[in-house]
Amino acid sequence: MAQTLDDLAALSGVSRATVSRVINGGPVAEGTRRRVLDILHRTGYRPNAAARTLASGRSGVVGVVMHIDPHLLFQDPYFSQLLQGMSDALSERATAMMLWLGNRSKEETLDHILWMSLLDGVIVTAYRLEDPLVDGLLTSSLPTVLVGHRRADRSASYVDVDNVDAADAITSHLVAIGRRRIGHITGLRGTVAAEDRLAGYLRAMKRAALPVDELVVDGDFNQPSGAAGALSLLDQGADAVFAGNDATAQGALEAIRGRGLRVPDDVALAGFDDLEFAARLDPPLTTVRQGVRQQGMEAARTLFQLLEEPGEGPRRVILPTELVIRQSTAGGVVGG
Amino acid sequence: MAQTLDDLAALSGVSRATVSRVINGGPVAEGTRRRVLDILHRTGYRPNAAARTLASGRSGVVGVVMHIDPHLLFQDPYFSQLLQGMSDALSERATAMMLWLGNRSKEETLDHILWMSLLDGVIVTAYRLEDPLVDGLLTSSLPTVLVGHRRADRSASYVDVDNVDAADAITSHLVAIGRRRIGHITGLRGTVAAEDRLAGYLRAMKRAALPVDELVVDGDFNQPSGAAGALSLLDQGADAVFAGNDATAQGALEAIRGRGLRVPDDVALAGFDDLEFAARLDPPLTTVRQGVRQQGMEAARTLFQLLEEPGEGPRRVILPTELVIRQSTAGGVVGG
DNA sequence: CGGCGTATTGGAAGCGCTCTCATCCTATTG
DNA sequence: CAATAGGATGAGAGCGCTTCCAATACGCCG
Missing domain, CATH: 1.10.260.40 (lambda repressor-like DNA-binding domains)
Structure with a gap:
């Protein structure tokens, strides 16, 4: 032994x-x-893994950093799926995964990670526009791949979906089925996803020459904020609601129902993410599907590339999204 | 540098x-x-972490193994919470966490883990009665803590809740509010949780001298199985349903409603887990609360003890559960 | 004033592996 | 048959750290 x-x-x-x-x-x-x-x-x-690492300079271990609010981690399957995707891709190459969650401050977490010098590289979720943890990793000598954020300076490697385009597409779809007072309940402001989706919405509205005025209300990606937002939008005479994600849409759905209005007849409704429950809502929800698991796999593979060909410069991957049209935005015809 | x-x-x-x-x-x-x-x-x-590990024999890294169906990982917040709890306790001692999910067969996963010889110890979720992965870890020289399963031989260290007692308590509660045809939709057979909860249910029924006959139907911890199970139990004239977990209860609730029956008036309903949505159901669900996050923390702490005092023999921790009574089992009085 | 205990410090032997270089041996070619 | 190329193997120098042990210095007691 x-x-x-x-x-x-x-x-x-x-x-x-x-x-x-x-x-x-x-x-x-x-x-x-x-x-x-x-x-x-x-x-x-x-x-002996330590001995091989010491002698060879590679450990076969990469870090995965998800420094997020525990609440989000619990209730949003996004993170489990992302993790699963990474784990899939990593295990293909017999690479182990060291995980950091948000138990400590970002500064402390960064210290821990850098101190744990045996990592070959690191994948970090980057949802906020500003993030000292992400900055710190990028600055360090550790090969780093970002998930969910394209840095403006284009010096970082990342995997992301085009939230702007997707939000534009879904908003345009609402325009196409004849809606004019299209409201948007944002995601949590300050996150890339929320800001980009808002930008896409605004772009589509502008192109369609539709008024936006009071039709944007802030949400936080959670169900209650969807309900509150929907009520506010109904007061503004909205005939369609594009919610920041599916959970928000679910909240909105309940609120709309509570007012005695019908979806999609009186108000069309759209979400974002295509979580499992979206198809099971009544009516089934129109939304945007993003391959979360695939994002995780792609992130891991991107890191592998970085490790194998250093000096190749940053790698950028934009994954496609898919507009999933269901009954909640059924056009002229009334859906069930 | x-x-x-x-x-x-x-x-x-x-x-x-x-x-x-x-x-x-x-x-x-x-x-x-x-x-x-x-x-x-x-x-x-x-x-240099590798060098210190090589020289000292300790790495400051523990493994966490959750070899489960990806589907469960996605939709059941149980695992995120467990992970979070472990992560909390580990980070208190500046210990890193290496994570293995179920991407590979149990045999392959076991090999990977043992090959990754730098772990100081490992925490493994053990939900099935038989599990080669768990057996392999227990057999290896790696200090191991089980979550969710007391081994019969009592030679292993573990953290668990007493599912039998909790199920007995919730069943007895249904008896206490005057129900007589109390049905049980099991969890996934072959898992410790499902079998133990069934055992607790049977124990309570027997003590109350109530018939069980056709009142047990198999479920799988998921919502659809709850709906199917409930219909079957209604056919058996059930006036109460104890579901294997909250998701199953939610499915049962929809099915009962679908039959035009009222909860709790016609059929009382109880779940298990006290997930966040349980309190938000209509009516709010009676269930059993188990501190999942705390289980995770306790598991990590148990592992620390094992590492600090080897030769002390196995450590066993049974965490308390709490019966949470809500409207879905309101007694004589009709609840909203 | 000599001796001894104690607090600090330095020296050096590994921990177990990778990887470059040198060596050896066999097969091939003219 | 000699010369040489090339494949297989061994020797040995680290990789950067911990830790045991010896050495030193200092203060105190008798």
Whole structure:
């Protein structure tokens, strides 16, 4: 159990270097390789990870940083899916994942991560426009991939979806089915997603030459803010509501119903994310699907590229979104 | 940046050993310590984690293994909360967390974990009665803490709640409010939670001398299985339903409503978990609260104890649950 | 004033592995 | 048959740190 390469070498009658080559796939004569492999299996030998890391300079471990409000982590499947996607891609390359959540301040977390010097690289979720943790990682020498935020300076590697385009598309869809007083309940202000979706909404409204005036209310990505926002928009005479995400849309749906109005007949409703429940709402919700799991996988792969070809400059990946049209925005025809 | 202890030693005019002592809190004269600390901060020195691990035999990293169906991971906040709790407790001791999800087979995952020899210990979720991954970890020399399962042989350390007692309590509550045809929709058979809750239900029914006959139907912890199960139980003339968890209860609620029956008037309903939405259902759901986050913290702390006092034998922690009575099981009085 | 205990410090031996270089051996070619 | 190329292997120098042990210096007691 507590055996070393030297023990193995002695057992198989070759040098330590040769055993190491067998383990790491170096050039070894076929006969020797088989003999050593046999001993390897027989003894159940496991190399010492710390020693290999020290000697080789690579650890096979990457960090994943999700420094977010615990509340969000609990209730939004987004993060589980992202994690799952990363985990999938990492395990393909037998890479382990070290996870940091938001238990500490961003400064402390940054310190911990940098102190844990054995990471080969790090993936960090970046939702806010300003983020010292993200800045710190980017500044450090640690290869870093951002998820969810394109930095303006274009010097960072990232994986993201085009929130502006997607929001534009869904707003345009509302215009296309004949709505004129289209309101928007934003996501949490200060996050990239909320600001970009708002920008997309505004762009589409402007192109359609529709008034925006009091038709934008702030939400926070949660259900209650959707209900409150919807009530406010109804007071403004809205005939359509584009909510910052699906949870917000769900809240809005309840509020609209509470007023005795029908969706989509009186008010059309759209969300963002296409979470599982969106299709099961009554009526099923029109929304934007973003492959969250795929974002996670892509982030991991991008990091691998960074590690394999350093000096290649930043890599940027924009994943496509898909407009999912359901009954909640059914056009002239009344849907069920 | 790429500096070593020797560089630091040279800079501060002491030996490498002394610098090491300063970093690790060894005995050093106060003046020397201050001088070295100053250099340390000034240079932004970070020790090489691999080297310290190799030399000291401890890594400050523990593994967390949640080998579960991705579907569950996404939709059940249980896992996020557990993770959060562990992360909280680990970060208190500046310990990092390496995470494994269920991307691979249990055998492969086990191999990866054992191969990643730098872990100080591991926490593993154990929900199934039989689990090769759990067995493998327990057999290995890696200090291991189980979450959610008391092994019969009592040789393992674990953190768990008493599902049997809790299920007994909630069933007895249904008896106490005068119900006689009390049905149970189980969780996923083969999991400890489902079997234990079933056992608790049966125990309470037996003590109350109530018939069970066709009143147990199998579910799988998901909403649809709750709906299906409820319909079946209604056919059996059930006047109360104890669902395997809150999601199942939610499904049951919809099905009962669909039949034109009222909760709790016609059918009383109870769940398990007390997830956030349970209190927001209409009517609010009677359920069992288990401190999931606390379970996570407790698991991490148990592992710390194991690491600090090896040879102390297994540690077992049973956390309390709390019966949360709401309108869905309101007694004689009809609730809203 | 000599001796001894104690607080500090330095020296140096690893921890177990990777990887470059040098060596050796066999096969090939003219 | 000699010369040489090339593949397989071994030797050994680290990687950067912890930690045991010895050495030193200082203060105090008798």
